[in-house]
Amino acid sequence: MIVDLRAANFKIEIVDARCPAVSPGATAIIRASLWCLVSGIEVMAANVLRLGAYFKFWKEARVSRYNYPLLVNYFQEARMMIVAVYRGHLHRLLSTRRPDLVVANDLLAGAFARAMLRNLAKTRLYYDAHEFSPFRNRDNNSVARVAANLVVECWVARGSFRMACVSQAIRDASAALYALTRVDYVPNAYYAESHEPEGGIDPALPLHIVYFGAPAAGRGLQLLGKIAEQDKSLKVTLFVPEFLDFHESLEGLKALPNVRVRPGMDYESEMLNMLKQQSTVLSWCVIEDLCLSYRMAEPSKFHQSLMFGLPVIVAENQHLATFVKIDGNGMVIPQADLESAVASLACIRRELDQKHQTIGRAAIRVWENSSCFPGWEWPDIQ
Numbered sequence: 001m002i003v004d005l006r007a008a009n010f011k012i013e014i015v016d017a018r019c020p021a022v023s024p025g026a027t028a029i030i031r032a033s034l035w036c037l038v039s040g041i042e043v044m045a046a047n048v049l050r051l052g053a054y055f056k057f058w059k060e061a062r063v064s065r066y067n068y069p070l071l072v073n074y075f076q077e078a079r080m081m082i083v084a085v086y087r088g089h090l091h092r093l094l095s096t097r098r099p100d101l102v103v104a105n106d107l108l109a110g111a112f113a114r115a116m117l118r119n120l121a122k123t124r125l126y127y128d129a130h131e132f133s134p135f136r137n138r139d140n141n142s143v144a145r146v147a148a149n150l151v152v153e154c155w156v157a158r159g160s161f162r163m164a165c166v167s168q169a170i171r172d173a174s175a176a177l178y179a180l181t182r183v184d185y186v187p188n189a190y191y192a193e194s195h196e197p198e199g200g201i202d203p204a205l206p207l208h209i210v211y212f213g214a215p216a217a218g219r220g221l222q223l224l225g226k227i228a229e230q231d232k233s234l235k236v237t238l239f240v241p242e243f244l245d246f247h248e249s250l251e252g253l254k255a256l257p258n259v260r261v262r263p264g265m266d267y268e269s270e271m272l273n274m275l276k277q278q279s280t281v282l283s284w285c286v287i288e289d290l291c292l293s294y295r296m297a298e299p300s301k302f303h304q305s306l307m308f309g310l311p312v313i314v315a316e317n318q319h320l321a322t323f324v325k326i327d328g329n330g331m332v333i334p335q336a337d338l339e340s341a342v343a344s345l346a347c348i349r350r351e352l353d354q355k356h357q358t359i360g361r362a363a364i365r366v367w368e369n370s371s372c373f374p375g376w377e378w379p380d381i382q
Helices: 002-007 028-058 075-094 107-124 142-160 167-178 219-230 248-255 268-275 300-307 318-328 335-339 341-372
Strands: 103-104 125-128 163-164 184-187 209-213 235-240 259-263 279-284 312-313 332-334
Touching: 028 075, 028 142, 028 167, 075 107, 075 142, 103 209, 107 125, 107 142, 125 142, 142 167, 163 167, 163 332, 167 318, 209 219, 209 268, 209 341, 219 248, 219 341, 248 259, 279 300, 279 332, 279 335, 279 341, 300 312, 312 318, 318 332, 332 335, 332 341, 335 341
Parallel strands: 103 125, 125 163, 163 184, 209 235, 209 279, 235 259, 279 312, 312 332
Antiparallel strands: none
C-alpha cells in the first residue's frame, strides 16, 4: 500500500492515534473539548435510526448470554476512544494543512482520523476495517464495550469514503449493520504474488496447519498441540512475534518434532512459498468460547489468512463461524468435536474429504477478488 501511494506521489506520514502528536495551548484544548462534546451528540443522533439493526445484531450474536456487569472494566477502553477523538481534533486545529488521504487501520485510528478530517472524511478517509475492535481482552470483557464500539464504528464507517473488508460476508454484515450507502467496498487482499490454487484443495496431500499470533495461554493452542501430538504426519508452523515468550502451558507444543516456530513479523514470503508446495495448508483460528471478548473476536490471523487466500479453521461458537459458513473459505469445528484432539482431527479430515472442492473454489475466489481490483484506487485530490 505504501509503495503504491509513493508511486502516486503521496508523501507518507505515520501517526499513532494512541500518542499525542502535538503540544496544544489552552485555547486549542478548550475548543477540542467542546468539539468532542458536540461530536458525541452527533454520533448518538446518527445512530438512533440504526437501533433496529443493533438489536438484531445483539440477538443473533447472543451478546446478552454472557453474565457480565454492564460497565465492568470498560472505562479504560472508552477513555482511549474518547482521547483518540480528542487528539484527532487537536491535530486538525494545529495542523497547517489537511492530508490528501488518511488510511486508518483499525477502529481507534478511524476515530482519530474521523475527528482530524471532520467534514473532509467523506472524501479522504479510507477505513481499513480489518478488526471490528480491540477484542480478546478478558480483563475488559464488557457488554457496554460492544455497544459503544458499534456506535463509534458506525460514525467512522459512514463518514469514510471507502471501507475495506476481506470477506463478502463481513461486507454484507457491515452494510446491514451500518447502512453504508456512501461507502465503496473493496477486498482487503493485496498480495500481487499470492498463490492461485489450481482447482480444489487435495485432501490426499500432507496436511499443514499454520498459526499467526501470540503464543498465549488458551485452549485453542493447547488443542492444536494435542492434535499435532496425535498425528505425527501433521506439520504445524507457528508464526509468532519474536518479542513474545511462549506461555509455560505451551512448552509441550513447542517441543514437538512436527511443530516449527517461526519468530518475527515478516513472514509473507515464506507463507507464499509454503502455499506453492505440495501440501494442504490451513490456518488455525480456533478461539475458546470463554467469554464475550473471545467469542466475538475478529483476530488479525483470520484477516491475514483470507488475504492469502488461505482457508481457515474456526470453532462453532465463534462469531467468525457465520462468515466462514457463508463464504465457504474454511471449516467450522462443532463444539462437541473440540472436546478432544481425536475428534477435532477426525472432523478436519472429514471436512477436507467432503468439502475440499468448495474450499478450493473459495480460495480462488479470494484471489480473483484481489487480482480484479486494479491497485488501490485512491481519490483524485487536486
